[in-house]
Amino acid sequence: MSALTRPAPRAYAPPVQRTVEVIGRRPVEAYVELTLAAPEIAERAEPGQFVAFAVGGPTSGLLLRRSIAISTAEAGVVTVVVSAAGPGSTWLTERRVGDALDVVGPLGRRFPDPPPGARALLVGGGYGAAALVGLAARLRDRGCPVDVVAGAAGADRLCSVQELTGLADRLEVTTDDGSSGRRGLVTLAVDELLPEAGVVYACGPMPMLRAVADAATARGIPSYVAVEESMACGIGVCMTCVLPVVGEDGRTRFSRSCTEGPVFGGDRVRFADVGALPWDVVGADAMGVVAP
Amino acid sequence: MSALTRPAPRAYAPPVQRTVEVIGRRPVEAYVELTLAAPEIAERAEPGQFVAFAVGGPTSGLLLRRSIAISTAEAGVVTVVVSAAGPGSTWLTERRVGDALDVVGPLGRRFPDPPPGARALLVGGGYGAAALVGLAARLRDRGCPVDVVAGAAGADRLCSVQELTGLADRLEVTTDDGSSGRRGLVTLAVDELLPEAGVVYACGPMPMLRAVADAATARGIPSYVAVEESMACGIGVCMTCVLPVVGEDGRTRFSRSCTEGPVFGGDRVRFADVGALPWDVVGADAMGVVAP
Amino acid sequence: MTVLQTRVDMSTALGAAPIPSPVLTASGCSAFGRELEPFVDLSAIGAVVTKSVQLRPRSGRPTPRMAETPSGMLNSIGLQGPGIDGLLADELPWLAERGARAFVSIAGTRVEDFAELAARLRGVPGVLGLEVNISCPNVESRGEVFACDPVAASDVIAAVRAAADAAHPVYAKLSPDVTDIVGVARAVTGAGADGLSMINTLLGLVIDPDTMRPVLGGVTGGLSGPAIRPVALRCVWQVHQALPEVPILGMGGIRTGLDALQFVLAGASAVSVGTAVFNDPSAVARVHAELAAALEQRGFASLREAVGYAHR
């Protein structure tokens, strides 16, 4: 396999840490959309980046920040969509207008620009679609044609469909149970739209990213995926969030998804080896793993 | 010294644990008064008892409940006055109307009834005055004449003066800095009112309780003090909240202020020995402490 | 206690003594059970593990006796208690009357003390067995804690096993403050322990930033609560791994049924809920119900099937 993608570029601006105010809260199906007055983060943010929230307030026993993708960032306002998964994200969804939030961002790398003249296919799974709204707007502003596939388990797990409808040339919705759009996985629609695409951007659960990246790579189309790995720090200092990623030199390293990602070339992430330690990862020998 | 008081009686009803709603919140000078819809606690509560709140919400790193005296309990509603001392009490003062609170109560023993025909002197220090409001009302209902002294460091640390004015025959206010009422300690007013008193009830900081109890005992007047000791459980199972208290048999024991108190006979608490282990406490010998 | 009626068989045993629920109180965290009566059906829980008792009544240490810490607390109570006479006269009869099982925690500073306590508890109604709190300073070894020395710990356990009622299972309560907890576990089971209670508190310290001195009168104290749960689970895991036949009463930071489940999966056949009771007086009953529901959801027909499952 010769690499189709170059590593996602670094962010233009370093992150900041700010206390920001919640200025809007809107339950959207199974999620909650929070709007934050966060000018310094908004002006720095690029599509694909995320923010990290301290959770639980001053008496909190939850020490680690929660990473949440930036949906849109404009005019001083940052929008995020949060799914109540565990205690920290649930706490976030319970914030009210006027509450203060301690946030660090923007973090991570951005989606790279499309090849000139390419048609872009954006694929979002569940709340992952939210992370594509800013990207879709930017692409559209730059005159890049945009197709979108948004999928989820069921209708209530779809996200940002309305926003994306306004931005996409074509939008396909799929749900596993058929409760909205077509019944099936996103790949159903992706397979149809892929032939016309010059670049693919995806955000969502790992199995979806893997399927989309594999389909794109199989057709020789570059793809960029925004991965979601469990993160302790979000800023690159703890090494908890690593994935096996193939570098420009062709060697696989455990790369931090917070600072070397979350956006990676879809052909560079070794999805099958996530959670394992393949022998050919740089430094695996020092861990006692030997070539088979 | 022959004892003037009998140990405070047990509560009539056992405590319950309930999730209750905040139905009122009112900042009063340096404090916050919370009103709770808590019918099962209100119907059981007696003057002198307290409740214990879980603090910090579901993500809290604060494990222990916070004990707060019941100010009034009537018609299904419990009122408490909270001073923001540390993280837990600060969290309590930040609750809003509609919030739910996990509360256990009523806890502890109640103030005993006054001797027949006696005039009662109630002495409250800082937010300790709040704990006397329910008592004053009860005494007044039963036809017992009530004098009240409310004292604090400064005007903003006085508490429940308005409520107590409506219930007392005479009310004296003292502040250390003279910013309200007379300048000085509560003992200034207590010394004047004590000769007419047949029983004294006090709630406030330990040095104040000690001074009031000593003054009453010196005159042969029974006194009851509601003490404040650091509590881990509030229900009598942990043994953190003990004080050296003289029992009916004349022997001193480390008594739990949550279940054997918080109301103790003022002549029974060995104030000078709080925080020490005198040799004559029952079981001190087994700790290696020998009679001098 | 509202025991949710699940289909899961929750019965288990402490050594050879059967109990209907795997959830017990923890020594020193529910006194002698009385104060929990408004909140919990004492006869339905596994057992009341009583506050460690010594031969003589003890005043305990001067206050302050506790400091709250992040997700935990430090205590230095100093084993305040009525002594064995008070326990036999007042507390055990009260529990027996209510049909509550008492798992009696005994403590001492000399091997003979422990043996005498065990002997005094022979045949006492309502006593299910003994938990031996060896996290006490050994006066014969310059105050070193029994639990930190495998030899001293086994001496205590051997003496207790010899003196105790044959029908009383003897559990040794281990301290996590050791280099090799498996070594201590091996030693005490070799000496006759029928089971292991794990863990006691970790030695900790808090300094008051205002007085600039240690908060506790006793300088150091015991750290407990959810903060220590990962350490407790690791101890249970290691010991069950090394000694899979030895029953373990797991404890340390258990607050919910899912916390208890972790201990069971790691190898505990019963659990104690300690500090969490201070937060929620009905915790013991709630944890039972939540654990039963969690086991059912995961398809276990009985608690016993789940014991040590994470090793398989």
Add this chain to the structure above:
Amino acid sequence: MTVLQTRVDMSTALGAAPIPSPVLTASGCSAFGRELEPFVDLSAIGAVVTKSVQLRPRSGRPTPRMAETPSGMLNSIGLQGPGIDGLLADELPWLAERGARAFVSIAGTRVEDFAELAARLRGVPGVLGLEVNISCPNVESRGEVFACDPVAASDVIAAVRAAADAAHPVYAKLSPDVTDIVGVARAVTGAGADGLSMINTLLGLVIDPDTMRPVLGGVTGGLSGPAIRPVALRCVWQVHQALPEVPILGMGGIRTGLDALQFVLAGASAVSVGTAVFNDPSAVARVHAELAAALEQRGFASLREAVGYAHR
């Protein structure tokens, strides 16, 4: 970093190496410092304690590598890092250029590895000294951790002290997972340690209630964060009590200036802020400012006056 201008002299030293601030990063919690640059003035903090480096580049362990726990976290990174060559080529020059002091943490599985690392770091610009991470399995002793055996620990320290630059203070980083931390402290200072870093993480375990298996790939992991602070403070207290002349770099759950103050009062002459950085990337600078303010409020003219004050 907005260092609040207090009148307190905050200067201190690691062994004989002076530093302008007593607040440092903790090994493994700030990588090699780069990522903190947007949040902290790296030249103003005491030093950047770098992620433990070994001779060869290491991939570290497979994920999951962490689990959040009450007021703390468990990690099992497996010392992912570039190896000594990468450190010398990329990381140390970057820090030196910025005027940041590097306190280099070294790790190995053989005594000779440690000595070689120390030798390679001789005379390297910007290197202030060495922190020796002995919480590693000793391949020559069936994987027992060096830090858990006073003899193995001293062997490492003696070899490092002999091989290291004479100008580099050598600090031994101790594990709390021992019966007698004072004994280990005595042994390593006897072997030539110029100071002690305390504490490393506690060994812990978390089981995932869904998979019903340990969360971490490495089964057990290291517990850190405010949850362990009382244990860390106790260790610092005990060692300072026994060895008042030995400088201590205190760490374990420090999140605020008042937390740091507790360590100083207990006997630490400098502190590392580890896990708290994950919560607050500017924590190191903030803790410095808060500590300075706290010392001033309490009437201290210098940090040095406050070191060990709680013992007096």
